[in-house]
Amino acid sequence: MKSTLLIATYNWPAALELVLQSAKNQTQLPNEILIADDGSTQETKALIDLYAKTFTIPVKHIWQEDKGFRKSQILNKAIAQASGEYIIQVDGDCIMHRNFVKDHMAFANANQYLFGSRVNIQQPYLEVLFQKKQTNFGPFSKGIKKRTRAIHSKFLSGFYKEQDFFSKKFRGCNTSYFKSDFIAVNGYNEDITGWGREDSELMLRMHNKGVKARRLRYRGIVFHIWHKEKSKDRVEANNTIELKTISNKIDWATNGLDKYLNNA
Template identity: 45%
Template sequence: MSANSTSLLISTYNWPEALELVLKSILHQTVEVNEILIADDGSDDRTKSVIDAFKKNTSIPIKHFWHEDKGFRKTIIMNEALTNADSDYIIQIDGDIIMHPNFIADHISDAKKGLYIKGSRSMLSDDRTKQIIATKNINIHPLTEGVGSKINASRIPMLSFLFRGDKHRSNNLRGCNFSFWKKDFLAVNGYNNDLEGWGHEDIELAARLTNLGIKQRQLKLKAVCFHLYHKINPRHNEDLNYKKYLAVAKNGTVKCKNGIKHL
């Protein structure tokens, strides 16, 4: 069952050069989304300038959600953006993900009630990333030097079923290529704001979706995207956040207490 309406959610923080390329890849999509949501974790005015310039090149409604930079508070701004989504289906990426032209179409074609979709990504090298940013050429071929994981970089829809499977699984989700039904997101009370700092907010959300009874559909050879290289973010609370994920998975928790609503 395909979605009636679809929102593209992009998370971003102070990398306007990357966001510009991500937005450019929207213009190349074979299927348009109904709206674009940008969850901005406190970027400076350069990001707003990129978004304002992009608005002149598209008729798709754009909603920019921003809060003050007080450290890593991604879950809070993601919850705000998603609560205000007007569509029934959400496709989520990061602000450093360049989408294949069929990315949106592929997610929509595999959307089904009772499932969320976990896609893959091809990692770009530092040199390839610098070249793409310098030239703004986002036509990326899977066999090009500096394009990692040739399987993740290749789109062969007729073979996608070989990898798919629909399983109760959460520990392998990456929020940079992820789609789900808004009603399911609301049912688990959204992202958990008790996860402080970088790490594991995506699998913790997936664990609660799993506990709700939602299965994961894996997409490979479809919904292809490319991750621009950047240095690894500080991960001071990663272990603590992972322990919270394990507790959710063990205890069967469906709703977090500190999410969209304070329960």
């Protein structure tokens, strides 16, 4: 089964470099990497062009003009172009454990999406992180908190089973799903702009469609680089959309993916 690693980014090339390096270090490479760029400057493009030459797999940069936070739109545009049957999704500030892709592929099952753990790299450690360009972390590494999330254990991960409800522990920066399930709900809802609810609303529609969830605890780990919080001025409006999805059991985004599929 072909896989696509999808990385969402915006104007932080120093962080993206570490994420791309962690992609190179994977014990199992994806079949392709797509970088969904919500309007970064030329510096990010130059970095991606440089790294693309060092990979043995295709690396594709999908860019749109910076008109504010439009993550739902750029992710739809990128996934429309994905050749992989299975999408593994991270953010451009999340360094991947070296077994990240392997873990997601090992647990990929029909009619199910996965969500993994996020370990936070703390603000005081950022100077060291970027100076060393560190991509290797474990439960005893400096600069992290909630260390148990960094434990990688095949045995312990087996205690987490499939569930038919949405978990509050879900994070869109560490998830995977079949492209066919994404298409079936028409992808991200582009009425959701600004920070917040775009990922959870997508998965709630998948649940309404009958797709189940499985948590990848102790497997599929990412290390999230600290950054200032983004503006939350759209959270209330986005939350209203999500609540409507829940109450009306909506499973299709009217303003979604389909507009890009014919052009892919």
